[in-house]
Amino acid sequence: MKKLIAVCSILLVIAVAYSCKKSAVVSGSSVYLDLPTTPYPYYDSFAFFQPDSLNRKATLGRVLFYDTHLSLNNAVACASCHKQEYSFADNVSFSVGYEGRLTKRNAPAVMNVQGRQSFFWDGREINIRNLSVRPISNHVEMGITDPSTLPQKLAALPYYSNLFLSAYGDGQITVDRISDAIAIFMQAINTAPTRLDRYVDGDSTAMTAQEVAGKALFDSKYNCSSCHNGGVRPGMFNNFYGGGGGSSFLDIGLDNNYVDMGRGTITGIATENGTFNVPSLRNVALTAPYMHDGRYKTLSDVIDHYSHGIIKTPNLDPLLINNSGNALQMSIPDQDKQAIIAFLNTLTDYQITTAPRFSNPFKIN
Ligand code: HEC
Numbered sequence: 001m002k003k004l005i006a007v008c009s010i011l012l013v014i015a016v017a018y019s020c021k022k023s024a025v026v027s028g029s030s031v032y033l034d035l036p037t038t039p040y041p042y043y044d045s046f047a048f049f050q051p052d053s054l055n056r057k058a059t060l061g062r063v064l065f066y067d068t069h070l071s072l073n074n075a076v077a078c079a080s081c082h083k084q085e086y087s088f089a090d091n092v093s094f095s096v097g098y099e100g101r102l103t104k105r106n107a108p109a110v111m112n113v114q115g116r117q118s119f120f121w122d123g124r125e126i127n128i129r130n131l132s133v134r135p136i137s138n139h140v141e142m143g144i145t146d147p148s149t150l151p152q153k154l155a156a157l158p159y160y161s162n163l164f165l166s167a168y169g170d171g172q173i174t175v176d177r178i179s180d181a182i183a184i185f186m187q188a189i190n191t192a193p194t195r196l197d198r199y200v201d202g203d204s205t206a207m208t209a210q211e212v213a214g215k216a217l218f219d220s221k222y223n224c225s226s227c228h229n230g231g232v233r234p235g236m237f238n239n240f241y242g243g244g245g246g247s248s249f250l251d252i253g254l255d256n257n258y259v260d261m262g263r264g265t266i267t268g269i270a271t272e273n274g275t276f277n278v279p280s281l282r283n284v285a286l287t288a289p290y291m292h293d294g295r296y297k298t299l300s301d302v303i304d305h306y307s308h309g310i311i312k313t314p315n316l317d318p319l320l321i322n323n324s325g326n327a328l329q330m331s332i333p334d335q336d337k338q339a340i341i342a343f344l345n346t347l348t349d350y351q352i353t354t355a356p357r358f359s360n361p362f363k364i365n
């Protein structure tokens with residue numbers, strides 16, 4: 001609506017209309033940066049030290065996150081695979097990166113990263129700041145092998161020196177600052193309270209009878225919450241069903257021969273082969289397809305796996321082994337399945353999919 005007013009400035013900065021040479025933009029059109037005059041309040045709801053400075057860094061991080069110039073051929077941005085409409089996950093099993101190459105795993109939702117102990121399906125990264133630069137230098141994802149070439153490349157674009165000036169007090173562009181700003185932006189992507197949270201906080205009208213039944217099935221009858229728990233993380237409000245936070249890696253019996261060794265690849269420990277991070281189920285309704293390889297298209301497919309698809313893999317989690325030592329078949333009747341799916345839908349925060357502060361700041365004329 002009043003967006004056009006915002007076209008004009010970022011603090012001191014005049015947003016610059018520039019033509020995009022190689023990006024996937026319709027030829028002949030021009031791309032411009034649309035940033036608010038006063039940075040969005042990414043950090044105002046928490047009493048963080050220097051929220052203004054954090055907000056300016058997050059603003060820069062947002063631009064970097066959406067900027068295809070972070071890839072070698074100016075065609076791939078972080079947001080190409082981490083899409084806002086899907087809670088910053090991708091809606092395909094394997095994402096398309098640099099020169100059309102596919103990722104080896106399903107792109108997870110980037111959200112609620114604060115307090116996480118590790119990242120990626122195998123937990124190979126523990127520092128979110130490193131993680132911001134690694135996809136850039138990863139051949140499959142963005143094609144840039146040496147991130148130290150990036151500052152010079154970005155400096156040639158008309159909009160960055162002012163954005164770095166605003167965020168860091170001078171216009172110098174460094175790899176550290178690039179990582180820092182992207183990390184600060186990602187740390188601001190937190191899910192808002194959902195219907196489940198309202199219910200847990202005492203509003204019994206926030207969930208339907210079927211959803212409440214589904215919650216009980218998930219928590220008790222089928223013990224899903226033994227693994228998908230989450231609880232409350234430091235510095236965050238409720239994160240029930242938020243997953244292991246990058247601290248637990250388990251094998252749920254997907255493949256007899258591990259196609260992907262998961263955590264085992266990183267630790268070299270044989271009993272960790274085929275184990276993967278317990279994913280957060282926040283926004284799970286938005287993040288299909290599912291599992292580390294995106295093998296299941298729907299939540300119904302996922303429940304079918306637990307119902308009758310678990311395979312007795314070498315490292316199958318003991319919770320999924322029955323008394324006779326075989327793979328557990330939960331045999332979930334259709335009514336229970338529908339209730340669990342209804343419950344999983346109460347974990348959805350739809351605001352994240354449209355919030356302007358997380359959206360693509362590059363607009364096309
Ligand atoms: C071509 C697609 C693609 C691009 C581009 C991409 N990512 Fe990813 N991202 C993935 C995939 C796939 C994974 C999971 C990899 C794994 O677990 O082995 C991932 C994982 C992550 C994670 C960890 C999430 C979690 O829950 O563990 C974060 C954070 C992340 N990416 C941020 C970024 C940032 C920042 C950029 C841009 C600098 C970026 N990604 C660019 C596909 C992509």
Ligand code: HEC
Nearest residue numbers: 222223224227250276277278279290291292302306317319
């Ligand atoms: C033994 C621990 C464990 C139990 C019990 C368990 N899960 Fe999982 N769940 C996992 C792990 C680990 C993954 C990721 C596996 C992978 O990708 O290889 C997962 C993946 C999922 C996913 C996909 C999430 C995504 O983003 O890809 C859903 C949905 C899910 N589980 C729901 C359930 C439900 C419903 C139940 C109960 C019927 C349940 N889980 C029981 C550990 C468990």
